[in-house]
Amino acid sequence: MLPEQHDILFSFLSIMFAVFALYVFGNVIQHCREREGINSTLWGGIFGAMAITCFLMTVHMFSLVQGDQLVFFFSTYLWTILFMLLVWGVFFKSNKIERQSAPIIRAFFFYTTISVLLAGYTNWLPQQRSDPPPKEAAVVGDMTMEEFAEMGRVIIFGAKQVAGQKSIGKGQCPLCHTFDPGDHMGRCPNLFGVEKRSHDRVKEDRYATSPVAVGEVEPASGIVKGKHDEVPEEYRRAGGPDEFIGEDYLRESLMCPTCYVVKGFGKANDTKSPMPVIVKPPISLSRVEVNAVVAYLQSKDTPGEFASVTVPLPQDDAGNTGGAVVEEDSGGDEEEGPVFVTGNEDIQTMINTLGCPLCHTIPGVEGAVGELGPKLHEKINAPERIKDPNYKGKATNTKEYVKESILCPGCYVVFNEEAGESYPDGLMPTTFGEQLSVRALDKLVDFISQTEPPAGS
Numbered sequence: 330m331l332p333e334q335h336d337i338l339f340s341f342l343s344i345m346f347a348v349f350a351l352y353v354f355g356n357v358i359q360h361c362r363e364r365e366g367i368n369s370t371l372w373g374g375i376f377g378a379m380a381i382t383c384f385l386m387t388v389h390m391f392s393l394v395q396g397d398q399l400v401f402f403f404s405t406y407l408w409t410i411l412f413m414l415l416v417w418g419v420f421f422k423s424n425k426i427e428r429q430s431a432p433i434i435r436a437f438f439f440y441t442t443i444s445v446l447l448a449g450y451t452n453w454l455p456q457q458r459s460d461p462p463p464k465e466a467a468v469v470g471d472m473t474m475e476e477f478a479e480m481g482r483v484i485i486f487g488a489k490q491v492a493g494q495k496s497i498g499k500g501q502c503p504l505c506h507t508f509d510p511g512d513h514m515g516r517c518p519n520l521f522g523v524e525k526r527s528h529d530r531v532k533e534d535r536y537a538t539s540p541v542a543v544g545e546v547e548p549a550s551g552i553v554k555g556k557h558d559e560v561p562e563e564y565r566r567a568g569g570p571d572e573f574i575g576e577d578y579l580r581e582s583l584m585c586p587t588c589y590v591v592k593g594f595g596k597a598n599d600t601k602s603p604m605p606v607i608v609k610p611p612i613s614l615s616r617v618e619v620n621a622v623v624a625y626l627q628s629k630d631t632p633g634e635f636a637s638v639t640v641p642l643p644q645d646d647a648g649n650t651g652g653a654v655v656e657e658d659s660g661g662d663e664e665e666g667p668v669f670v671t672g673n674e675d676i677q678t679m680i681n682t683l684g685c686p687l688c689h690t691i692p693g694v695e696g697a698v699g700e701l702g703p704k705l706h707e708k709i710n711a712p713e714r715i716k717d718p719n720y721k722g723k724a725t726n727t728k729e730y731v732k733e734s735i736l737c738p739g740c741y742v743v744f745n746e747e748a749g750e751s752y753p754d755g756l757m758p759t760t761f762g763e764q765l766s767v768r769a770l771d772k773l774v775d776f777i778s779q780t781e782p783p784a785g786s
């Protein structure tokens with residue numbers, strides 16, 4: 330799945346095992362040919378089947394990631410090989426073959442022991458061997474606007490795309506937004522044409538007054554609406570006119586989503602935005618990152634043309650105090666590769682990495698106050714969903730229901746009692762199955778199955 334998360338040594342070992350099984354098969358066939366009175370169909374069949382099994386297990390090893398490879402290797406593969414050696418011995422004994430190719434067996438045992446010890450040792454070391462190199466260090470020195478906008482694109486979509494997966498970077502925007510004309514998925518505006526809109530929004534009558542009036546503080550973000558010179562210094566626009574411009578609108582959309590709520594996309598009569606404050610946890614973009622995202626948004630609809638970009642490059646950024654350019658990467662690996670969770674993380678980190686809090690309020694997870702999806706009170710909700718006559722899924726208990734909801738959100742679309750309509754189908758990503766190891770999925774299901782409304786509410 331993700332090549333950089335394969336364990337090189339175990340992958341190699343499994344290839345060797347497959348080759349060895351093939352060798353054993355050949356050896357048995359040879360003995361059958363050389364000697365009279367051996368049931369060659371039986372023995373050939375047994376060892377042929379074992380060779381095929383080993384081959385298939387090797388293929389399977391390549392579909393696993395590091396931690397699971399280890400588990401599979403020790404729980405299954407190693408025993409299969411030992412079993413094969415045993416049967417090989419039985420073959421020799423029962424057919425009274427004296428010369429048993431002893432050297433090769435000894436060599437094989439020696440090789441296996443050494444490799445397993447070595448593998449055990451390297452896996453005992455911190456598991457960073459195959460992780461991608463630290464990033465962001467690249468933002469030193471001069472950059473062109475094209476590179477800066479590309480940095481914004483990577484923050485939004487991630488650097489690598491895996492076929493069939495929606496690509497999502499540190500900014501998590503594609504969890505909710507679409508970017509291409511005509512591509513709509515429900516509860517969040519399509520960001521195609523947002524550069525153009527950014528200049529018009531601020532002239533709308535609605536903008537001046539609702540849900541917060543220009544000049545007032547929006548409580549959730551602490552931002553003064555419509556005043557670029559009152560944005561916290563570390564994020565403020567560098568220079569330019571005093572009035573609010575398109576760049577400021579885009580920055581405000583990211584830093585204070587509720588300052589202006591696009592019609593039809595808000596909560597409570599469009600007075601509250603379900604979009605997270607991008608400069609606060611869990612997303613927490615820095616000044617340079619926010620500017621990069623704005624540069625991308627301002628230029629994405631005109632490929633190769635950067636005239637409409639008004640944010641400064643990091644090196645020309647007057648408000649950028651040097652240190653902010655080369656950032657420490659505190660947020661994890663999200664912006665590089667596709668997000669993947671192994672199950673070694675604690676549950677809080679897992680859930681934040683996957684982005685569930687952006688859409689769900691989850692009791693017991695700090696900062697999980699998302700409102701695009703149902704509140705996760707699955708201890709109570711799940712049994713009710715299964716009883717619903719409209720329920721067509723396969724789950725018979727809470728855990729199965731939660732698992733089904735994560736892997737196949739469309740299998741049952743929850744009805745929103747408050748709004749009097751179904752939650753949007755197709756908003757919850759359908760790719761979590763590819764982002765979770767088996768162990769991580771179990772851990773997540775265990776946790777979500779236990780969620781219930783906090784005591785006293």
Ligand code: HEC
Pocket residue numbers: 485500501502503504505506516517518520523526530579582583586587589590591594595602603604605607622687688699701
């Ligand atoms: C949890 C879902 C969610 C995530 C994640 C999210 N947004 Fe939004 N966004 C929304 C919703 C809903 C709206 C419409 C309500 C509003 O105006 O705040 C919106 C509005 C916007 C707008 C204003 C659009 C307009 O037409 O005026 C911009 C710009 C925007 N988002 C950019 C982003 C970017 C960039 C990111 C990633 C860094 C992002 N959003 C992440 C849900 C989300």
Ligand code: HEC
Pocket residue numbers: 504505683684685686687688689701702703704705706707710711714731734735738739741742743752753754755756757758761773777
């Ligand atoms: C982009 C928004 C979004 C994200 C991210 C998201 N969900 Fe959802 N989720 C929804 C919506 C909308 C629904 C309701 C519609 C439906 O049932 O498909 C839902 C439904 C659910 C349900 C069924 C709830 C019930 O009470 O029956 C569960 C469980 C769930 N999500 C778990 C998760 C988990 C776990 C994650 C993170 C791995 C996650 N979701 C990420 C939007 C999201």
